[in-house]
Amino acid sequence: MNAQNKRLPGGGRIDRSYPVEFSFDGQKMAGYRGDTLASALLANGVTLVGRSFKYHRPRGILSAGPEEPNALVTLGTAGRREPNLPATTLELGEGMAAESQNRWPSLAFDVQSVNGLFAPFLSAGFYYKTFMGPTRRAWKVYEHFIRKAAGLGRAGTEPDPDRYEVRHAFADVAIVGGGPAGLSAARAAAAAGARVALIEQDFLLGGQLLAERSDGAAASWLNQIEAELKSFDTVTLMKRTSAFGVYDGNVIGLVEQRDQVGPPRTGEARQTVTLLRARSIVFATGAIERPMVFANNDRPGVMLASAARTYLNRFAVLPGRKVIVTAVNDGAWRTAFDYAAAGAEVTVADLRAAPPTALVAEAARIGVTVRTATRIVDLHGGRAVRGATLAGPYGQSEAACDLVCVSGGWSPTVHLTSHLGVKPRYREDIDGFVPGAFPADRFGAGAMMGNYATADAIEGGHRAGVEAASFCGKSAPVSAPSKLDLGETITTMLREIPSAQGGKAFVDFQMDVTTKDVELAHREGYEAVEHLKRYTTLGMGTDQGKTSNFLALSAMAALRGATVPETGTTTFRPPFTPVAIGALAGRATGHHFKPFRRTPMHDLHLANGADMLEVGLWMRPWFYKQSGADVNEAYVAEMRNVRQAAGLMDISTLGKIDVQGPDAATFLDRVYANGFAKLPVGRARYGVMLRDDGIVFDDGTTTRLAENRFFMTTSTAKAADVLSRLEFLLDTAWPELRVAITSVSDEWAAMSVAGPKSRAILGAAFPSLDVSNEALPHMGLHESQWEGCALRIVRLSYSGERAYEIYVGATAGEQLWSRLLEAGRPFDLKPYGVEALGALRVEKGHVAGPEIDGRTTLDDLGLGRMVGKRSSFVGDVLRRRPALLAPDRQRLVGLECIEDGKRLRGGAILFLPGEKAHGHGRGRITSVTFSPERGHYVGLALLAGDVATEGSEVVAVYPMKAETVRARIVSPVFLDPQGERLHG
């Protein structure tokens, strides 16, 4: 095991009593609770952590947060494999097994690092300029290799065994960021009386204060305010939680990491996504330090100055002993001083000619070497930095080093604020972008607003907290926060992007975008910021260019001779940090993807051997296994049984709507194409509804229960749409109609008994019921009670046989189904499924979903005669548009197969005999069935009206099965055209 040779003997916010074992590329190491994977790697002296995207250059750890472009690892194996994770955001957990990425065969020796040698050819956009020949399909060959070389980590191909959860949460004030500004805002808002949610991505509160020594004034300030916040039961502290996006309605997307300190307990979610709806939001998201651009600025050992300080003070790691700190501002000097205090040999190379004298004096006091007007122009070393070339007023010099701390200034973390369209605004004094004007319900504080000093952050946070609470109507008096002045003088007096002196100077580390690439983009006219990004892939990495955006923008500005704001800004899109897709899906996976809808007889169907089918959300019996070996055998047997004896079908999935009121008949007269006003009480009628554009919307039967009350049924698929549409018409178009409509779909268990023996079965099941044609004629209604539940029997047929639809209160559904089966046993009553149902209706020539396809009219479906001369119903006017009346419009016909041993298929294209089978033909077959009655296949088709002559032939072509079959055009009603079976 590797000793923690870079760990300091004391200090830091790690728990030394709690060692944690982990491994990196199979090598076992140890860290402590309180480490991140990155700090633990540094403590163990690991400098080489990853390889870059394009050139496979060795990379180390640049940052201490989610902005990390380099140190990406993969955790886990098989279904738990998780690539592209920044080591800087991973809380070290016992047994964590991390692997480096994008290298083969090993991190130290990576074959593809030869890409670096080809760098002159691999300039930005080079793909666009070549690989175009020699043939049209050549790209496919090149692409194969390019895809293999691209990508960083490898995903698993097995299902993820872990759980995720999505939660809904509410707050008055949401505060994003647990640094000094956010903590101060939370305290103020809570004291004002608001319900507060404080969101912090880290596992510790404190933000930039965690980079301070763990035993100083900052630490006591932190302890005090954290204790204060915990004293409010209205404050929710959400640690390990990233705000990944801010969405309309002030909904903040949060993701909480719950599994990093060990596997989740059984059944617990490893990550939780929370949808936090806040009345007001305070953004206190801090700022991200910028790297500097110079040759080989990506060498392992180059670190942001603030990150280096965090590793030293928070994690008690001294990653280097010969340190160069290079800066354009004062803040980075604090890193120099702390490293010197920890015993490192430190040189400050400040690009400014005259840094503040106080800093220079302090440096002299503690033995830090200061070189002013000096910059790094090159770095040496491969897998770890060994030395730097410095250029200053006295020319160039070489300096040995094992850690280079860079600070090119700071960029406020404005990402979340811009998700809802607040445009960033350039602030010249800090040379960075801050949010533009917020709407009334959003506030900002601290470094995110460009106010970098801790004292200002606390003050600004306090003010924002008070205002955010006040926006929610919470204005209790609030005492001033305790002060903390760290005496920072973070100013950016100078911005300079030194030109590279040979060697690559990286702007975007992860995507391997160099200054030369920016220059090339400019030269070729890709100078709009979005063009620059897209042409060079700048900012497209997993870090979303958090450290590179501003550098690229200022580089392009310099090339264009324009200011930064003239050059543009970029749009920050959610998520702020990447979110696992599984976390967003939460519990809604597998069976829970969509809820199941079950009829009251569901369990009986399973017990009776039904093969179930998903129909929308419903589960319906497709066929019953005892009817046949497969669906094709079973449906024909079930059909035969209906035609010869009787069948029982669960039709509970039909939409059922109660329509009541003095104007109910008038209402139905308007919404149905055929009339209902004259329907006698106690009678049912088939009805068709149109859309406003005159196309058929849905069909069903409606029964008049009383003068002012109707019982409507709709198709299973359209039930919800029909209900909403009816409500729409009543609420918006005809509010004067006194009609109440209520879905009663779930109220009723519904079943249909169909077949020549259905009357006898009904009589056996309901001994007291008069089932005579006189008492219960076709389209007649019977209403009573059965076993304490409401009962409705409507004599309706879909199959063409004498049939009864029986509706009983849902609680009695199973009981009645069993009763019917039992009563029907002597009559060979057997249940049948939706496949047989569909076949029976085809034989009878009833249209359904395949014909009512959202493109057909009443006339197309042969239903025009139902309407006669009626008008003033929904869809009537536009159904008369000329193209909908054209003689060549396809209309419903019946087809029967006239070739022995062949069959019809739904989806076959129809041609005239002798016509070349090409194009769209004259129509298509919509539905087919084998007809036991006819002894061959029959089908419904939509066929051009000008050739749809009954008795003539068409050719049905099914290229996917290389089938061509002749069929005769016949009436779509294949069975009992006189309806004797219905009435008899």
Added chain:
Amino acid sequence: MASPDFSLSVADCPLIQVEGWDGMLGQFESSLSAALGTKLPASVGETVRHKNFVIIRVAPRRLWLALDDGTQGSSLAIDPDLGCSVCLGEGRMRFSLAGADIASILSTCIAVDWHAPTTAPGRAVQTSFHHVPVLLIRTSETSCDLVAPRSFARSLQDWLADG
């Protein structure tokens, strides 16, 4: 959660729906109030408990009478010039949820603020539970009923069980 403080029981849920016509609402309500012998909830989300039922206003002109367990549902005679009623005694299930962890468990089911005044004990809220319409009746600090369509009830129960 290892052993959450939470219990769930499921039962039938007899309901009667009554609705008044637009333009006749005042008369409808006074007549209904007289017939039931109690005042009606004034606005949507309010409930009034009376005898063995709870009256809930579920829409501006629509009320539900939710009958206690074991009560037989029946229809209510309404003057057809004032409104109408429909028995919804069969189509819904009532989930009774209770326990200290109820708020946390429900937060994975519905997007309603458990601590808002509109969700306080005695209030009713119609909302979406995994795409399914439910009526939440808040019965106490740590309990509520969810009234859900029968066809979805088992699916929602499975969802709760997997929480």
Added chain:
Amino acid sequence: MLRIECPCCGPRDHDEFRYGGDASVSRPTHDDPDPEAWYAYVYVRKNPAGLHREFWQHVIGCRQWLVVERDTRNHVVSSVTFARTSRA
């Protein structure tokens, strides 16, 4: 997530609602035989980049159809009323 404040149920996520499109187009009376009026009602839309009056139904809730005024450039909802106005 849009948040729409239903006049009788309070603020809810928009996925409790069903969208009903432009509420500024006027529906011809049910017996209007003019094809041009129906064409305009069914098809022609101003589709403004700005304030848009639109129908939503609180379908997983009170089932009332609402008229929502919303800015299509930033999704800010400025008013919500019942589509049915008289409720005496």
Added chain:
Amino acid sequence: MAPYSAFQIFRNALSGQKNWQRAWRAAEPKPSYDVIVIGGGGHGLATAFYLAENHGIRNVAVLEKGYIGGGNVGRNTTVIRSNYLLDGNTQFYEFSMKLWEGMSRALNFNVMFSQRGQLVTAHSADQLDGFGHRANVMRLNGIDADILDRDEVRRLVPYLDFSDTARFPIHGAIFQGRAGTARHDAVAWGYARAADGHGVDIIQNCEVTGFIRDGERIVGVETTKGRIGAAKVGLAVAGHTSVLGAKAGLELPIESHVLQAFVTGPLKPLVDHVVAYGADHFYVSQSDKGGLVFGGNLDGYNSYAQRGNLGVVREVAEAAIALMPCISRIRLLRHWGGAMDMTPDASPIICPTPIDGLYLNGGWCYGGFKATPASGWCFAHTIATGKPHPLIAAYGLDRFRTGRTLDEAGAGPSAWLQ
């Protein structure tokens, strides 16, 4: 302009990339043009290119209010297919497919058209029958199509959910081998560079604020860079067609809706095809850089905001896991929205307009990217000749009045349901 080639890359590598020229000139407007195309997206740039290439009309300007390719051509999920059912659509999209197959060489710009094949899963026997119908139509129109059964789907894409817990089990799929993806930005840049090579002026940061009329006829445009005359004006601003159309006085059957797109971090090859979920709204492919690029349904309300809501993000994630449980731990890197012109039948509108001198190209719904070359080709023809190209005869504005709509999904006239 020196053509792009491996040789050029080699030569420039040796000279430190200093000799590359601008891909297109930074043009400023001339007083007038033969044709002005409003909209520097894929369709507008393609139109300008084909005006010059096919019709010899080179005095052309493309006016773009921002930067070219900044609209839907740079925001879509790059799927290209020609699996349409209806007469009029089938032929148009197949013509487009053929243009895609020759595009890189025609433009001398590698648009990375990758014919990796697209499959759409079927989740019932009925759905698979519907796919059979579609495949028949494709085959009869000379388009490749295959129907796969469950086992064949499993062999091709074993990482889909074939388990017992799948909510909607996979029954089979329809597959088009020639379908695929392309590098979307490259399409805009490639057309821009090629059009520029023919003398077309591409004018960025030039917003059209109004139309200039001579009587009833449109004779030019007002812009943020001044008045520019034109004999003919073509509108190709899908997503914002209503806004520009209103300035010209057009009444249109179009609504703008937001469609979101999503990308994950770069991964080693995992998804080798375009895969679409037939039981819900989800489709995915993997970019050459390694990111999974995916999308779902419209957000469902009128919007120009070019951003989506979190509810749809969740729905898409749920559908993604339902189809591909193995990507649960893969992290969503970025998501964004684009404004779509939605029409009442989900088919586009390309035609001369009732206003003299004004031509319309819009209403692309969520399918405009794959149509880019054919749209440009046919729109250029329409502008050049004043008459609709035969392939777009079905895409006239009058079809809603006559009833000759092309409603592939049969979803009806509510645009957001299409």
